Amino acid sequence: MIVGADLNRPLPLWKSAEMRLSCGYAVLLEVQKVAIEARRGQNSGTEVWHRESRGRYLRERLVKVVLAACAYLSVFTTIGIVLVLLFETINFFRQVSIVEFFTSTTWSAAFANPQFGIMVLASGTLLTTAVAIAVALPLGLLAAIYLSEYASTGMRRWLKPALEVLAGVPTIVYGFFALTFLTPLLKATILPGLPIFNALSAGLIMGVMIIPTIASVSEDALYAVPRSLREGGYALGATKREVATKIVVPAALSGIVAAVILGISRAIGETMIVAVAAGALAQLTLNPLQSVQTMTAYIVQVASGETATGTLTFSTIFAVGAALFVMTLVLNIIAYLFVRRFRETY
């Protein structure tokens, strides 16, 4: 829409004239080049060698442009994301006050007198994320220590891809598992009062899903700690565990922090597990035994219903999406800075 409008507007005269001139000049240069090349070709050409092939150079130039366009596409993707989110978010804030959005403690988008307190959805996200990290941080870090310090090369070769599979299982499958296996299991054993939809099951399973993220980034960091540090520890009579936990882990700390932040960012953005297993009840709570609605789950709920373009509800999911995007972006940038700091140290 925006682009079309710009294109239709006529260019200012001076601008178009200048452009035409420079275009003409470029074409002239090109023609001259072709002529020179052709003449050279005649001079040095013999029967068997056709070294001066025009097509080659044209192709080279064309290929470069096409490839560059592929690379620049990623920039347009980002711009596209920002524009789409911004456009609808502005629409949203035309109708809802920013203050309400950030301070209200009620989220009731579907009601006659709707309230939009992002805190409510954010609390759901926070809750499931916290549970997930509580699972994934210890397991992921210990797994990283095992892979980096203890496992034999053969074990590493098998375990690393096996762990990666955990991140490759479709999240809808995890959601199904949390809802139909884990929640009933918890209900039947230790938590009889657990509702069918709850933050706990969703968070636990989400934790399993992000183990590989934390494990592989931390393992890279642990593995990069120089041998000399470890040997220094051993030379002082430290045991393997002492070297691993008291020398290697502290040395790799910024890498591990990056891993955890990436894990958090993954958990915040995760959608299907929470949409299936955590429920659709938007409430402000920090009790994992309750049903909550996360930001992502809200988007799914609205999107899977019938919502017409241009309505307030339609804009809402973009506003929530924008909040989500900003949160993950900030986390990713922080993680990037930590990784870079780690790289600089070693």
Add this chain to the structure above:
Amino acid sequence: MTQSSTRRTQTEGRPEPGADFRTSTSVRYGLDRLFTGLVFIATIIGLIVLAVLLVDVAIDGIPRLSWDFITSFPSSFPDNAGIYPALLGSLWLLALTTLISVPLGIGAAIYLEEYAPDSRINRLIEINISNLAGVPSIIYGLLGLGIFVNFLGPITGGRSIISGALTLALLILPVIIIAAREALRAIPNAVREGGMALGATRWEVIRSHLLPMALPGALTGTILALSRAIGETAPLIVVGAATFITFAPEGPRDAYSALPIQIFSWVSQPQAGFAVAAAAGIVVLMAVLVLANSFAIWLRNKYQRRG
């Protein structure tokens, strides 16, 4: 650590450990053994959960599987419901996503690795790509909804297969680019210089030597990315994949469903019969994933043998 080692140094040469030497080696070794067990268990816990998940799904789903299930349309009666249009939709998505994302991703990787000078703007592209890899998939769904479904609706047909495929393609593009770049980076410079010293252009060297050498590595990453695309649910829900569809899609501009979408819709139903159908759907989805990955491995081995 520092403390105990200082102690250690002090005890060196003494016949008896001094009174300040309190850590007993046997306790420390015991702790070590315990810790070794702990890290190993931590590593395999995730795998155990995965195994339980697979078994649970298999127990629920496999008995429900039948030829009818594969070839039937969805139904409001759980026992008649099938996944035919969803399966077809997923295959359509897979094919189109591959066609769109693989050339774009490998092209971008080639540009960044082989052509781009080390300039500010190229570093910006790099940071941008790694950032895109961390953007939640549902945000891509919103992007697709805004651009492909609404803005380009007249071309794409709105909530159509091609909108879904474009969205998924953008989603996995960063992964493909990163994998292909790594594969290109692993090729020694001597290969490039050898080609260029013969008077070859960059592209000639790339096409004849670098691409064949990089392909196995790039393919592995690409297939992993594609299998992620097959399992993606959230962005497809947002760009409007249908949950209940009574015809098979015939072209890229048709409405469609997809396996994960169908599973999601069944999971959301209260009747127990639909949960069983969902489990059966998951078995099919996982089978498609395993097939895709086996294909990747086969392809990679084939190329490696030739190289």
Add this chain to the structure above:
Amino acid sequence: MDSEKTRKERTLSEDPERRPEVKRLQSRQPSPPVATGSEAQGITIEGLSAFYGSFKAVTDASMNIQANKVTALIGPSGCGKSTFLRCLNRMHEVIPGARAEGCVRLGDQDIYAKGSDPVKIRQRVGMVFQKPNPFSKSIYENVAWGARINGYRGNMDELVERSLRQAAIWDEVKDRLKESGMGLSGGQQQRLCIARTLAVEPEVILMDEPASALDPVSTQKIEDTMEELKKRYTVVIVTHNMQQAARISDYTGFFYIEHMGDPGRLWEFDATDKIFSNPERKETEDYVTGRFG
């Protein structure tokens, strides 16, 4: 190899008035026995300096490389011989951050002139590297590839065979042309790389210690071909082997760094006999007589 004939054909094809006739003559014969490349060219270098980022590796080198002669470059390690050599076919700038200043003329063309295309320069000035770097393709393809991209339309089998023969490796590989070039020994790989360079029929061939990975027998074979090569090509070769330089070259350039941290300089350049028997400068004499390391 009938070089007599090569020369004659070349003079014919150089003569603009008679060229059409030659063409007709050639087109009647399905493929000429020896493909005609272009005339070997000399290289004139004036005030060449080469940089890696801000580090200056070579400063202000000037020399005249004669056509159809072998020019050897010698000097202690790290004094910029490879760098200098790579400047002669614009391979230096392939390294990120690397650039060259000064003037290099191939025949009468300034290869660093604004419009000059490095790809075309490299077609005319081939290069053999210090470490053998065959492509991971068949032996045949290794040789044929360069010729094909350079628009060779003649009989490829013949060209491949001729190039492999010139590089003294034909007998060793003629029964395994379809096998991968990576499967050869280091010395064989290097000769394959020489064959691959010869196959594009450049005017100048640059060799960066081509024999450093070779055993004495292969080295001998390479040296033997050198006499033959210089009839058709201008050859520039970097070598650490004094005897080799003295044996095969007509001219020798000695590169030297006087003080640590200085850029390398072309210390002396002269006819090989002169350099090895009666050089102008003391450092050259010390070096060629092995008086410093």
